[in-house]
Amino acid sequence: MAGNTGTPxxxxxxxxxxxxxxxxxxxxRLSLTEIARRADLPPxxxxxxxxxxxxxxxxxxxxGDYVIGRRLWDLGLLAPIQSTLxxxxxxxxxxxxxxxxxxxxxxVRDGHQVLYVERMSGLASVPVVSSVGSTLPMHATGVGKVLLAHAPEDVRHRVLSSLTRVTPYTITQPGLLLKQLERVRHEGWATTVEEMSLGACSVAVPVRREDEVVAAIGxxxxxxxxxxxxxxxxxxVAAQGIARQLGGIPPR
Incomplete structure (x- = not known):
């Protein structure tokens, strides 16, 4: 047994x-009790x-609760792909x-979610729920759909098997989403229409480094x-410029 916990x-x-x-x-955000329960550790x-x-x-x-601290985000930005991006x-x-x-x-993709590395707010009063460092469902966002379309098969399978409805317009039918992802790979862009928040639409494209999609801009x-x-x-045009700077092949 390691340490002073009851978990062997x-x-x-x-x-x-x-x-x-x-x-x-x-x-x-979690209370101390919730953290203990979710971590399966003694209080x-x-x-x-x-x-x-x-x-x-x-x-x-x-x-009274706990949230992820800024220090973790600051450290995450030191990861080569994110800092370079x-x-x-x-x-x-x-x-x-x-x-x-x-x-x-x-x-960028963070497991089965989309992680927002940078955000610049627009002038119009459009409801946007993202923030720098936050994660959102891939199937309900434009940048997420781009990343999901180019994700490994096991990632797509897991996301497609647990589609959650965020708004009445969120795509929750696996077959319909699969068709959209095929179009994204073929046409090079993805869209959403009030799928993450009412009153907000999006369009996004992939950013490539060599043959790999490493990010999405939207x-x-x-x-x-x-x-x-x-x-x-x-x-x-911006994605091509970023790809060139990264030393990759620009998207067609």
Whole structure:
């Protein structure tokens, strides 16, 4: 038995990872009791380790509960793909923002979710639920659909087997979503229409490095019906520029 926990074979690192893994998009804030239950650890152990995590900024207090701390996000930005992406994409994202005045996103896949690495807010009052460092369902977002279309087969299978409805317009039929993903791979862009939040639509394209889709960039606006072609063209030009800077093959 490792440490002072009743879980045989558990290391301190393993217990900390169990605590942190209890947080997800459906559980962004947890009480001490909930953390212990989701981590399957004794409350006394969780109390001690959570206090350490708060002291080091990995967790933070929020009205009696706990949330992921800024320190974890800061460390995550040091990962080569994310730090390189943000630095490389930044001038292109500013160009998109200047040309469209819409909310602009840079996102990567994080397991079975989409992680927002950068966001530039638009001028229009369009409801946008994303924030830098947040994760959202891939099937309900434009950037998420792009990343899901190019994800490994096992990732697509898991996402398709657990489609949740966020708004009345969220695609929850696996067959319909599969057809959309095939179109994304063929046409090079994805759209959503009020699937993540009412009153917000999006269009997104992939960013490639060599033969791999490493990210997606997207625009959120009140409507994309009339401007979809123009917005897609702006995004694709930016994606090609980012791909060149990353040393990859630009998308066709």
């Amino acid at each position: 074979g558990a290391t301190v690192t393993g217990r900390i990872m169990s605590i942190l893994s209890g947080f997800d998009e459906h559980h962004p 006394a152990t969780v109390h001690r380790l959570v206090a350490e995590l708060v002291r080091h900024g990995a967790l933070a207090r929020a009205d 943000r630095e490389t994409a930044s001038p292109f994202l500013h160009d998109i923002h200047a040309a469209t005045r819409a909310t602009v996103h840079l996102a 625009i959120v606006a009140a409507t994309i019906r009339r401007d979809r072609g123009r917005l897609t063209a702006v995004l694709q």
